[in-house]
Amino acid sequence: MKADFSPIFSPQTVAVIGASEDKRKLGFHVMKSLLEGGFGGTVFPVNPSRKEVMGLRAYPSLEGIEGNVDLAIVVVPATSVKEQIIACRRKGVRGIVLITAGFSEIDDPSGAALQEEIGRLATEAGIPIIGPNTFGLVNLHHGLNASFTPEFSLLKKGGVTLLSQSGGMSHLLAFLAMREEVGFSKIVGLGNRCNVDFHDILAWFVDDRETSCIALYLEGVDSARALWGEALSLRGKKPIVAYKCGRSDLGDRASKSHTGSLAGDANLYKGAMIQTGILWVEDSLELLDASKALASSALPKGERVAILSGQAGPAMAAMDVCWACGLKVEPFKGSTQEAIDELLPPLALRTNPVDMGPAWYDSKAIARIVETALLAEEVDLVLLLIMFASANSQAPRGLMEVLFNWKGKKPVLGCIMAPPGIWEDEVRELEAEGAMINFPTPERAAKAASFLCRWARFRDYGHL
Amino acid sequence: MKADFSPIFSPQTVAVIGASEDKRKLGFHVMKSLLEGGFGGTVFPVNPSRKEVMGLRAYPSLEGIEGNVDLAIVVVPATSVKEQIIACRRKGVRGIVLITAGFSEIDDPSGAALQEEIGRLATEAGIPIIGPNTFGLVNLHHGLNASFTPEFSLLKKGGVTLLSQSGGMSHLLAFLAMREEVGFSKIVGLGNRCNVDFHDILAWFVDDRETSCIALYLEGVDSARALWGEALSLRGKKPIVAYKCGRSDLGDRASKSHTGSLAGDANLYKGAMIQTGILWVEDSLELLDASKALASSALPKGERVAILSGQAGPAMAAMDVCWACGLKVEPFKGSTQEAIDELLPPLALRTNPVDMGPAWYDSKAIARIVETALLAEEVDLVLLLIMFASANSQAPRGLMEVLFNWKGKKPVLGCIMAPPGIWEDEVRELEAEGAMINFPTPERAAKAASFLCRWARFRDYGHL
Numbered sequence: 001m002k003a004d005f006s007p008i009f010s011p012q013t014v015a016v017i018g019a020s021e022d023k024r025k026l027g028f029h030v031m032k033s034l035l036e037g038g039f040g041g042t043v044f045p046v047n048p049s050r051k052e053v054m055g056l057r058a059y060p061s062l063e064g065i066e067g068n069v070d071l072a073i074v075v076v077p078a079t080s081v082k083e084q085i086i087a088c089r090r091k092g093v094r095g096i097v098l099i100t101a102g103f104s105e106i107d108d109p110s111g112a113a114l115q116e117e118i119g120r121l122a123t124e125a126g127i128p129i130i131g132p133n134t135f136g137l138v139n140l141h142h143g144l145n146a147s148f149t150p151e152f153s154l155l156k157k158g159g160v161t162l163l164s165q166s167g168g169m170s171h172l173l174a175f176l177a178m179r180e181e182v183g184f185s186k187i188v189g190l191g192n193r194c195n196v197d198f199h200d201i202l203a204w205f206v207d208d209r210e211t212s213c214i215a216l217y218l219e220g221v222d223s224a225r226a227l228w229g230e231a232l233s234l235r236g237k238k239p240i241v242a243y244k245c246g247r248s249d250l251g252d253r254a255s256k257s258h259t260g261s262l263a264g265d266a267n268l269y270k271g272a273m274i275q276t277g278i279l280w281v282e283d284s285l286e287l288l289d290a291s292k293a294l295a296s297s298a299l300p301k302g303e304r305v306a307i308l309s310g311q312a313g314p315a316m317a318a319m320d321v322c323w324a325c326g327l328k329v330e331p332f333k334g335s336t337q338e339a340i341d342e343l344l345p346p347l348a349l350r351t352n353p354v355d356m357g358p359a360w361y362d363s364k365a366i367a368r369i370v371e372t373a374l375l376a377e378e379v380d381l382v383l384l385l386i387m388f389a390s391a392n393s394q395a396p397r398g399l400m401e402v403l404f405n406w407k408g409k410k411p412v413l414g415c416i417m418a419p420p421g422i423w424e425d426e427v428r429e430l431e432a433e434g435a436m437i438n439f440p441t442p443e444r445a446a447k448a449a450s451f452l453c454r455w456a457r458f459r460d461y462g463h464l
Numbered sequence: 465m466k467a468d469f470s471p472i473f474s475p476q477t478v479a480v481i482g483a484s485e486d487k488r489k490l491g492f493h494v495m496k497s498l499l500e501g502g503f504g505g506t507v508f509p510v511n512p513s514r515k516e517v518m519g520l521r522a523y524p525s526l527e528g529i530e531g532n533v534d535l536a537i538v539v540v541p542a543t544s545v546k547e548q549i550i551a552c553r554r555k556g557v558r559g560i561v562l563i564t565a566g567f568s569e570i571d572d573p574s575g576a577a578l579q580e581e582i583g584r585l586a587t588e589a590g591i592p593i594i595g596p597n598t599f600g601l602v603n604l605h606h607g608l609n610a611s612f613t614p615e616f617s618l619l620k621k622g623g624v625t626l627l628s629q630s631g632g633m634s635h636l637l638a639f640l641a642m643r644e645e646v647g648f649s650k651i652v653g654l655g656n657r658c659n660v661d662f663h664d665i666l667a668w669f670v671d672d673r674e675t676s677c678i679a680l681y682l683e684g685v686d687s688a689r690a691l692w693g694e695a696l697s698l699r700g701k702k703p704i705v706a707y708k709c710g711r712s713d714l715g716d717r718a719s720k721s722h723t724g725s726l727a728g729d730a731n732l733y734k735g736a737m738i739q740t741g742i743l744w745v746e747d748s749l750e751l752l753d754a755s756k757a758l759a760s761s762a763l764p765k766g767e768r769v770a771i772l773s774g775q776a777g778p779a780m781a782a783m784d785v786c787w788a789c790g791l792k793v794e795p796f797k798g799s800t801q802e803a804i805d806e807l808l809p810p811l812a813l814r815t816n817p818v819d820m821g822p823a824w825y826d827s828k829a830i831a832r833i834v835e836t837a838l839l840a841e842e843v844d845l846v847l848l849l850i851m852f853a854s855a856n857s858q859a860p861r862g863l864m865e866v867l868f869n870w871k872g873k874k875p876v877l878g879c880i881m882a883p884p885g886i887w888e889d890e891v892r893e894l895e896a897e898g899a900m901i902n903f904p905t906p907e908r909a910a911k912a913a914s915f916l917c918r919w920a921r922f923r924d925y926g927h928l
Contacts, residue, residue, distance in 0.1 A: 248784055415636075
């Protein structure tokens with residue numbers, strides 16, 4: 001069902017049905033997530049056998065709560081879920097996160113039947129359910145951690161929203177994002193999708209101001225046609241990147257028992273995505289990298305890349321990826337080349353890629369080379385690759401002014417890499433200002449650039 | 465030239481020709497690397513205009529040094545290099561690291577001519593030269609940092625030796641290795657290879673007891689035939705992994721000006737590598753991952769993988785990679801499956817992959833599932849995937865005993881991932897004991913597994 005998902009992502013009041021102080025229960029971890037995650041609204045623990053949970057007054061049932069409940073998080077056993085959904089209807093709850101498992105993903109057909117029934121009950125009352133069989137969701141812009149993993153709140157706030165069919169993959173991507181400081185807006189575990197499937201919720205995120213790129217992890221959807229239709233109607237509005245697993249012949253079996261859907265033929269998915277403007281990625285790191293770039297970079301006007309590198313090897317590696325992805329790394333025009341020639345000693349590789357190494361001790365020359373490439377009409381995107389060496393320790397600092405001046409005008413993706421503890425502040429500052437987006441390898445930077453170019457081409461010309 | 469490279473990698477006495485206290489000179493950084501890197505031998509700074517460099521007595525020339533000089537590191541300008549090589553001959557120096565640039569990589573043909581001459585002079589005297597146009601080398605097992613980057617000494621000691629045509633790529637791989645705690649034996653920048661090329665030095669590393677996997681980064685070699693011949697004669701003795709850049713049509717131009725060789729046709733390289741038993745990787749992360757696995761894992765007897773996962777999504781991702789790489793993820797035999805069935809509640813995905821999630825609170829059951837897979841005759845390698853959640857926080861600790869018991873017997877590659885600061889000790893302990901090798905994503909773990917399987921097959925059956 002399509003719905004207003006605001007009460008789910010930005011609730012003022014949240015009830016936890018099955019709140020607990022027993023660390024072996026998910027109801028404990030959900031309470032911990034809510035209370036430690038910086039949520040500014042009111043939390044109502046619901047537990048008939050407790051007067052208090054974690055210092056908050058506990059309610060025997062939803063009914064007993066005075067005032068409205070925007071969001072109910074349900075963690076009671078599957079057998080008790082139906083009565084709680086009915087209670088939510090009576091209470092006028094506006095959205096449900098149903099963490100409990102044991103529905104369409106189990107072999108016993110009673111699981112699917114129960115899921116259908118609770119879906120119907122909620123849909124009749126206009127209540128969207130995220131789940132069942134999910135870890136929950138987080139909205140970092142609202143301080144809302146409605147999941148059983150308090151550590152999600154460690155994520156940096158940013159523009160990437162992940163809609164995922166897998167809790168494990170959501171956790172993995174979150175942990176990678178923490179290490180690489182990728183900022184997230186929301187992470188949503190759609191689980192078995194009892195009445196909210198990918199196609200129901202996609203448009204809401206396209207309109208969501210706090211989301212600038214939508215990342216999808218999927219295994220198989222039951223209503224693929226609805227997803228492609230929705231993507232088609234939203235095409236060009238906001239970048240959507242998808243990682244589809246379950247490609248092998250064994251995928252169907254595993255996917256079915258995971259979140260209750262067959263994986264289906266990966267090539268059909270890929271073809272449909274290309275037609276509907278969803279960017280296809282090959283693995284979890286690519287999903288993260290493409291999302292990071294698309295969430296915060298200016299878009300290139302074409303595919304012409306200038307590779308400015310402190311060292312030749314990384315430039316070669318980036319050039320290979322550009323070439324494989326159809327990006328253009330072409331010689332500069334005469335005037336650009338002349339300007340660069342003046343800034344480099346005769347030994348250097350001066351054309352595209354430019355090996356800036358021989359000018360390391362002259363940070364002004366480095367900055368002017370970068371500026372020259374940014375000014376060049378024939379350059380749509382700059383790849384800036386600098387591996388730390390003692391001689392270039394001042395390089396990122398020296399580049400800041402020119403990169404700040406150009407922010408938002410022409411995309412600069414980089415691989416500025418150093419031993420742990422070195423250059424971290426500089427990179428963080430550049431990324432925070434949106435003046436450069438950094439990746440741990442030249443190949444990942446170049447691949448991310450290819451997603452920017454593909455998205456820009458799709459938006460401008462309608463094909464990927 | 466082939467030579468005994470021991471004086472280069474394990475010298476007792478090192479002269480730095482061009483030692484300096486001027487931070488703008490490489491001679492400063494080389495001295496710093498040597499003095500701060502834990503080198504136990506004697507360092508002789510050579511500088512005619514100083515009495516002392518960094519607290520050490522400086523010598524006006526090599527001649528003035530009493531006693532033998534095993535290794536000379538040369539950082540004087542290109543125009544002075546020839547006389548220093550002659551001085552090295554006279555002194556009986558046993559090996560040279562020639563950092564200076566400005567030889568065959570420059571457009572001016574005088575560069576190539578000079579390089580040929582110094583190569584000849586050194587070869588006549590039986591002195592191997594690493595370089596010119598190199599950052600130098602490090603040998604972590606000897607505390608020797610003969611490079612202009614003191615930070616190389618931060619690397620963990622281990623079994624991977626990198627032979628690289630690019631300093632930038634060596635720095636990148638070192639920084640990645642520091643983040644991911646991959647242990648290195650040696651990193652060697654071969655530069656322009658004036659008398660020591662890949663094929664000259666390969667056999668020495670195959671014999672080197674401190675090297676258990678050889679990683680190559682190359683762009684183009686001048687004497688490819690010699691390299692394939694050497695690889696062929698060494699085949700099956702030690703795993704060799706190669707990353708070849710310069711694949712695009714632009715590669716030749718960039719490669720020539722980098723270290724003086726044409727890049728050549730990548731497909732010819734790939735074909736030759738497959739025939740000679742060198743494992744081909746697609747990017748820098750794969751080079752690191754394959755090397756890490758090959759340097760420290762037991763080898764599988766076949767390609768049959770058990771995927772044991774805490775969550776279904778990561779298992780799906782790993783399964784896709786296994787499938788794409790030709791590994792087998794097949795249902796278990798009856799007795800294995802029965803043993804696993806007893807340990808899991810009915811909701812779980814019990815066959816291969818096994819979703820261990822439903823048993824999280826029973827760490828003994830988890831350990832017994834892992835043990836069952838390790839015992840199974842039909843399993844050659846275990847992929848262990850665990851994403852942190854509050855419910856499974858004790859899981860890695862609970863697995864240690866069984867993994868320690870099985871170390872060296874059957875390979876276990878994993879992706880045990882958590883927020884920064886969590887599970888780091890457990891993973892470090894498991895890796896230090898050689899009981900598991902960890903990777904940041906399930907896909908990277910599965911890909912690394914495929915390199916183990918390919919190498920094992922090559923060693924046992926002679927084809928990749």
